[in-house]
Amino acid sequence: MAKIKGRLEIDKERCKGCAVCLTACPFSILELGREVNSKGYNYPRVVDLERCTGCASCATVCPDSCITVYRTKQL
């Protein structure tokens, strides 16, 4: 069976740390990191990339359009 793997690129400088992406992820693979960007907001990081399917739910709900999603199908 083909396995679909996702990859996220997060624009941490544009992020405002609202955490809406965390709750949108069906696999809960995102969390807010301890580091802050130049605006002083904590931005999300991927804690379990293996489980990402590239469904783009996080990017779809992101109000500041900070997330770019890529997907690879592995046969």
Next chain:
Amino acid sequence: MAEELVYKKPRLLTDKDFHFCPGCSHGTIHKVIAEVIDQMGMENSSIGITPVGCSVLAYNYIDIDWVQAAHGRACAVATGIKRLNPSKLVFTYQGDGDLAAIGTGETIHAANRGDNIVVIYVNNAVYGMTGGQMAPTTLLGMKTVTTPNGRDAKLHGYPFKVGEMISQLEGVCYFTRQSVHTAAGVRRARKALRRAFELSMEGRGLSFVEFVGTCSSGWKMSAVEANKWLDENMLPFYPLSAE
């Protein structure tokens, strides 16, 4: 296998950071508008009318032509622009303080005339920009800075369902109510907005697209709590449309 791009910031959104508070629905709705206009290939033939309120600066963020109207007058300005430029896609972007309070008259008459414009109405039940005061759309019992004990029907009247009222008018071809607090909601909203834009270009009449949104600063909660509050309190009173 090659890596494919699934999602990125819409091309028509500028690189300027939104001035909105963290988690504000306006950001997501701006994104949906930018995506739909790009999909339809109408970036050079769209004219938006911005309101007074938090979304007044939409012209900084979506790379199309914009006109900024006086408070509540967006539908009147849009009527003029559409009548002079019938080949353009003309839409207004208004909040509940703008459309449901000071601009009620302009909105009702534009709808009743059936002008071929799209009205995008963002209802978050408070005046966000001025600090979270009661709006006509504030829910009963909802606490705002001007209703510290909650909205009371005897004192403040009832919440105003503008969408339902507008949808009764002959000139309105399409009314839909959407939300953008979940990924599924954003996908439905994208389809609904595209339909509204297409109906407008076919000259079918006024389309009214309501978004039930959050105002985490006005509601005094975090963005995630605001989304939950919207689900539990706003949606029972402002039910979403199927499409």
